[in-house]
Amino acid sequence: MRHPLNKIVSDIQKEERKLSAETSSFIDEAFKMTVYLQELLRTVKEDVIREGFxxxxxxMLFFKQIKPNILGKLxxxxxxxxxxxxxxxxNGNMYQSYFAMHLRILKQEYMEHVCNSDFYRYYRSGRTDRDEQYFMLGNINYHDGLNSFVFEIDPKFSTYFDYKVSxxxxxELIYTYLTTKINPEQQPDILLQNDETKDIFWTHSKNALIELIYALHASGAISHGKIGIRKIxxxxxxxxxxxxxxxxNSFHRMKTRSGxxxxxxxxxxxxxxDYMDKEDS
Known part of the structure; x- marks a missing residue:
């Protein structure tokens, strides 16, 4: 396998961690990751077209897992x-409304075009019995009334359904991003928002929490350092x-603190x- 799945995923994660530490804003990071993933996809495409499988x-592994991991992130x-x-x-109400609007659009698209499809149920169930139909070149069935963009894809580098997985x-990544942008208190369906945890809340400054998040990430204390800052x-x-x-931006301001x-x-x-000293006394 010229492009092992674990190496592709590892390389993308390394680039994400590097840019997360180096860039001064999420906009800059998103732009540079877009450029990086475009180049990675182009390189992989040239290799596949030149050498085949x-x-x-x-x-089937390539079009079901490897390519979608690149294109999905892109x-x-x-x-x-x-x-x-x-x-x-x-920030403020306009800020919250803007991201809430994008979340509603995403949910509507999911309900109308994704969750009720036969392919989505097939993919989510972990089935493999139709992989030859979905994830091998040359099997696009135009009689199924596929989305019109199917006519624009390169048949030498897409089975159509690899794009569906992507x-x-x-x-799913966009959903996670949008929910973090919206105040958790405005999300009644979000995790841990119940009576048993209502007395748990952060009482120090936001900068203090950001400092803690970066420290945990840098030390590899969470998931061996393999997940990014945004997920933590x-x-x-x-x-x-x-x-x-x-x-x-808050983190980069911390790096220039005096003292x-x-x-x-x-x-x-x-x-x-101090607490340990009190326990000993």
């Missing part, structure tokens, strides 16, 4: 870039009922030392 299993970052660059405000992956941020926002807007750049982490250590 060694067997049917390799071909769909996500490109959409995020477009949403972010058109955002009308930094769209599912991309939309989403969990903390949901858990502590706090809205963190542009955490990247200690890790004020909250330093405070945590001091507080824990």
């Amino acid at each position: 060694s067997n049917r299993e390799e071909e 769909i996500y970052y490109n959409k995020v870039f477009r949403i972010e660059t058109a955002c009308p405000a930094n 769209k599912i992956i991309g939309n 941020s989403m969990v903390f926002q949901i858990l502590f009922r706090v809205s963190l807007n542009d955490i990247h 200690s750049r890790t004020l909250f982490i330093d405070q945590l250590k001091s507080s824990l030392d």
